[in-house]
Amino acid sequence: MSATDPSVRPDLPVGSDPPVGSDPPSVQAGAPGAGPDSLSALVGSPIALRAALDDAGYLADDGLATALFCAARLPQPLLLEGEAGVGKTEAAKALAGVVDTPLIRLQCYEGIDAAEALYEWNFPRQLLAIRAAEAAGSRLAETDLFTRDYLIGRPLLRAVDHPGPRPAVLLIDEIDRADDEFEAFLFELLAEGSVTIPELGTLRAAHPPIVVLTSNRTRDLHDALKRRCLYHWIDYPDLERTTAIIRRRVPGAAEPLAHQVAAAVRRLRTLDVQKPPGVAEAINWVLALDLLGARALDETAAAATLGSVLKYREDIEAIEEKGMTWLAGPR
Ligand SMILES: Nc1ncnc2c1ncn2[C@@H]1O[C@H](COP(=O)(O)OP(=O)(O)O)[C@@H](O)[C@H]1O
Numbered sequence: 001m002s003a004t005d006p007s008v009r010p011d012l013p014v015g016s017d018p019p020v021g022s023d024p025p026s027v028q029a030g031a032p033g034a035g036p037d038s039l040s041a042l043v044g045s046p047i048a049l050r051a052a053l054d055d056a057g058y059l060a061d062d063g064l065a066t067a068l069f070c071a072a073r074l075p076q077p078l079l080l081e082g083e084a085g086v087g088k089t090e091a092a093k094a095l096a097g098v099v100d101t102p103l104i105r106l107q108c109y110e111g112i113d114a115a116e117a118l119y120e121w122n123f124p125r126q127l128l129a130i131r132a133a134e135a136a137g138s139r140l141a142e143t144d145l146f147t148r149d150y151l152i153g154r155p156l157l158r159a160v161d162h163p164g165p166r167p168a169v170l171l172i173d174e175i176d177r178a179d180d181e182f183e184a185f186l187f188e189l190l191a192e193g194s195v196t197i198p199e200l201g202t203l204r205a206a207h208p209p210i211v212v213l214t215s216n217r218t219r220d221l222h223d224a225l226k227r228r229c230l231y232h233w234i235d236y237p238d239l240e241r242t243t244a245i246i247r248r249r250v251p252g253a254a255e256p257l258a259h260q261v262a263a264a265v266r267r268l269r270t271l272d273v274q275k276p277p278g279v280a281e282a283i284n285w286v287l288a289l290d291l292l293g294a295r296a297l298d299e300t301a302a303a304a305t306l307g308s309v310l311k312y313r314e315d316i317e318a319i320e321e322k323g324m325t326w327l328a329g330p331r
């Protein structure tokens, strides 16, 4: 994409969606000019979004559906917090599916920086251009070398660059793994829907991305980041919902098995285990049990598959001591 691309122009807000932080737009479904493929039609209300997520295989409760609706339609970044494996990442993926837009994912880690998150200059390409110019007897000025042609776009830039027609979903996953300076680095994008590249200036998105940040809460995030975001805590789903999620993800599994595993996972969480199992572990457990031909969770099946649900030797030993009858539960 060149610097003259109409979808991203330095310092010029283009497109109909105002950037994050400006006056909130109207959120009426079916507003004039909103076609059937528009964001407002696809994400018409929290109830409609919940139903669409359900169709896409993701079961959200009203609170999460409302949070995702507001994130998409205000738009305002949404910070999803919760224990590992409760469905934070999947919520962003499912939202992108419903909006029928690319999911652009930035996986955070300790030490992540702008070069990984936003952009990098393509030095080999710049060097080649310099050599080619020299061979032709000319010289390239610095301004010729620091243009979009020599830029490698990383997830944040790709999200801002997204040409539409609907905004991309930008998933900034596990922000708690990044250093806290990286949080500050995100402020411009979160508050303005823009990014700044010193050599090129400020690039403002034609379609500001729908931003979902997730955190497993391994550390507290700064108030300054939270101030810029909507917040939603995803709790472990209750027994009924866990069973429904398992049945959705493992359609072939017997219904009693799904229910028993959901109950057993809840039982495990009452113990002081190092890694309490989330929805992900419940699904994997049922997959393993189903593969082994189990129609119900009994002591033998539970003992054979503990590694699907517990990931620490000490946790496994603690459960073995407690007994498989306790784990498998009443039948
Ligand atoms: N509400 C839900 N509906 C459907 N699947 C879910 C739900 N919550 C979690 N899952 C499933 O559980 C697994 C773990 O979810 P994930 O989003 O990776 O968790 P987290 O990001 O919170 O650690 C995924 O396979 C996902 O499909």
Ligand SMILES: [Mg+2]
Pocket: 085, 088, 089, 090, 173, 214
């Ligand atoms: Mg995740």
